[in-house]
Amino acid sequence: MDFELTPEQRALTQTVKDFVDQRVDPRMSEIERQNRIPEDIFAEASALGLFGISIPEKYGGTGLSRLDRALVHQMLGRSGFGFAGALASHTGIGSDALVSIGTEEQKQRYLPRMATGALRAAFALTESEAGSDVGGIKTVARKRGDRYYLNGVKRFISGGSRAGLITIVARTNIDKQLKEFSVFLVEPSFPGFRVGEVYETMGSRGHPIAELVLEDCEVPEENRLGPEGEGWLAAMKTLNEGRPLVAARCLGACERLIEISTDYARSRKQFGKSLGEFQAIQFMLADMAARTEAARWLTYHSAVLADSGRLTPETISIAKLFASEALAFVADAALQIQGGTGYIADNPVGRFYRDARVTRIYEGTSEIQRIIIGRAVLRR
Ligand SMILES: Cc1cc2nc3c(=O)[nH]c(=O)nc-3n(C[C@H](O)[C@H](O)[C@H](O)COP(=O)(O)OP(=O)(O)OC[C@H]3O[C@@H](n4cnc5c(N)ncnc54)[C@H](O)[C@@H]3O)c2cc1C
Structure with missing residues (x-):
């Protein structure tokens, strides 16, 4: 191939x-x-x-x-x-x-x-009782006339405090199960919408995550996305399309960390030699490179399959799981190669190290990816 x-x-x-x-x-x-x-x-x-x-x-x-x-x-x-x-x-x-x-x-x-970019977009699924278990969503949308009224609190929404349009997942029938979710396009100017807490985070700074509070938030019927009750599929499709892109960003971060580490290993001298002359450092660079190459091909493969309509949830999860865990390894090794220098605040490697952590949490944790992969393996 x-x-x-x-x-x-x-x-x-x-x-x-x-x-x-x-x-x-x-x-x-x-x-x-x-x-x-x-x-x-x-x-x-x-x-x-x-x-x-x-x-x-x-x-x-x-x-x-x-x-x-x-x-x-x-x-x-x-x-x-x-x-x-x-x-x-x-x-x-x-x-x-x-x-x-x-x-x-x-x-x-x-x-x-x-x-x-005049209008910036966000996606709001997560709630206090609905993280990995998306079925736990409590936000309800009740229809009166040609309006829906949304009540609930979304949390950890990337860019939620600055977005001009938020795709929000809510229940439109509290008596039934997953197929009763619907998706709405919500503008912050809609009555009943407000931004709650904006969280300070250990990494990924610059793009804060926020709580979004919906109190009888009035959404016109024409802002329902897709048919009522079919929001579950739309939400899962959205996550499935996002995960290969998380893998791609992890890949780019790994590549940059290898560049930084290689430069450092060449220039820093100890015991009269550059760090790169020590086999221990070469082995770290080798493991970083091997994981990065594997992440590259899993990421590209999932993207190529997506373009040809052959992508499966299993392939997506493998790419996201592997690339995010590869980045965790690469960021840790990059910091080790820099010794104390890497631990100083403002050092870019420290920033990557903090940023990397979230990629094993958002858009489905590593455990959730493993559940998807494990079930698919058992079905074969
Ligand atoms: C920086 C950041 C940005 C985010 N952006 C968004 C956003 O834009 N939109 C949005 O909707 N959400 C967003 N989220 C939320 C994110 O998707 C959730 O945090 C994530 O899905 C995990 O949910 P949780 O935090 O409730 O953890 P929980 O679901 O409570 O999980 C806690 C731990 O238990 C594990 N666990 C849970 N269930 C199982 C199980 N069945 N088997 C094994 N282990 C399990 C998890 O893997 C995890 O390790 C963001 C989060 C962060 C930190």
Whole structure:
């Protein structure tokens, strides 16, 4: 099996890499401290079309293939997960449901502004009693006339405090089971919507997670996404489309950490030699490289299968599980190679180390990925 990127894919990758390395990465310390991404960086991302990669050309986006999107996310991962997270929730879980099941009118209303980043998107599923167990959702949407009234509290929503459009999953029939979920497009200006706690996090800073409080939040019927009661499938599809992109960002972060570690191993001297001359350090670099290569092919494979409509939940989970755990290993080894220097606040490796931790938690924890894979293996 041969796999070559096309000249266009190489050019795309190089453009995003240059932007991330030259314009974003040098400002990551500032972003981490302020827990905010400067608007001028967003403006540059918008000019490059990065907000529109998941949005079809018809609505002003670039409508990239799944593989091309994975390549973009891979490059975003090179600066860690603060800036990458902001673009990821917008071009992944925030927009996927609208693009795949929205009506023409809904798409015309929202997608052109989303394609430029003028309107930023988030996705709200998690609640205090519904984390891994999504079926535990308590948020209820009751219909009166041509309006739904949503009541409940969502938490840990990436970019929730700054989003202009949030895809919210709620129950539309509390007596029945999963098939009674529905999905709504909610604007923060809707009556009854407010942002609750905005959490301080150990990593992925710049793109805070927030609590969203819905108190009789009034949502017009035309903002229901897909048929009533079919929101479960839409939510699962959204997560399935997002997970290979998490894997891609992990891959990019691994690659960057290997570059940083190699530079350090070449320049730092102890016992009269550069660190890279010690076999112990070479072995660490070797293990980092081996895991990164495996993550690369699992990620690309899942993206190629997605483009040809052959992707299975098992393949998705394998890519997300492996790449996020590879990153955990690579970040830990990168820090070890730097010794005490890596532990100093503001050191980029320390930032990657903190950022990496969340990739084994969000969009389905490692345990949930293992459950999906284990069940699929048993079914074979
Ligand atoms: C930075 C960040 C960003 C996030 N962004 C979003 C977002 O944009 N939108 C959104 O909706 N949510 C978001 N989340 C929420 C995230 O998806 C959840 O935190 C995640 O799904 C886990 O749920 P939980 O935190 O409730 O943990 P729990 O489900 O309570 O799990 C706790 C532990 O128990 C394990 N566990 C649970 N059930 C099982 C089981 N059956 N078998 C074995 N082990 C199990 C888990 O794997 C985990 O280790 C975000 C979270 C973070 C930290």
